[in-house]
Amino acid sequence: MKSKTQERKPAEVRRFEILHAAKELFTKRGFFSVSMDEVAAKVGISKAAVYLYFKSKTELFLGMVHQGIDKLFSEMESVFLDPANDTFEKKLRAANKAQQKYAPIFKTTQELLNTGLPDGEFPPKIVSEFMRNIHVRRERILELLTNLFAQAQRQGEVRDDLSARELARVFGVYGMLMSRSEISYETAREILFSGILAKKDK
Numbered sequence: 001m002k003s004k005t006q007e008r009k010p011a012e013v014r015r016f017e018i019l020h021a022a023k024e025l026f027t028k029r030g031f032f033s034v035s036m037d038e039v040a041a042k043v044g045i046s047k048a049a050v051y052l053y054f055k056s057k058t059e060l061f062l063g064m065v066h067q068g069i070d071k072l073f074s075e076m077e078s079v080f081l082d083p084a085n086d087t088f089e090k091k092l093r094a095a096n097k098a099q100q101k102y103a104p105i106f107k108t109t110q111e112l113l114n115t116g117l118p119d120g121e122f123p124p125k126i127v128s129e130f131m132r133n134i135h136v137r138r139e140r141i142l143e144l145l146t147n148l149f150a151q152a153q154r155q156g157e158v159r160d161d162l163s164a165r166e167l168a169r170v171f172g173v174y175g176m177l178m179s180r181s182e183i184s185y186e187t188a189r190e191i192l193f194s195g196i197l198a199k200k201d202k
Helices: 011-029 036-043 047-053 057-081 088-101 103-113 124-154 164-180 185-194
Strands: none
Touching (some): 011 036, 011 047, 011 057, 011 103, 036 047, 036 057, 057 088, 057 103, 057 124, 088 103, 088 124, 088 185, 124 164
């Protein structure tokens, strides 16, 4: 009789478990300090079973990043449609919370990119394909934010003399900064909404 940890599960469920375990390990210790044996142990399966879903640790890591961005997109889409977020500022605050949720993944990815992605672990062909996929996903998020800013401009919540797409890019930059540092939402909001120049006495 198979143990509970070795029971057969639908492929989609098992894949999710592996990606979840990988996220916990990679975001805490980084790519190079984690082994496939550790991922397998955390899921409660054999290393061979992990390789049925991901051919290498590199493929597993990149799969984790793609999943994280896809989940971020879905959550941002949901918060923008949520009736409770009935103002532009509420939508931005909710979007920031979604960004913070996945910040550890993006921080770990940036740290890995800073290593230069050694060819032994990251063949150029795989890196090129990964960057193409990242670009597609970023464009989806940028389009979502662009539509948000355009709607806010039509409703008079945001000045309409600026490009909605450029405003979306600016917010995206703030999101990346906040996800990789100790910048608080309130500080970023004040800079984004009011600028950095000293306020003049009226």
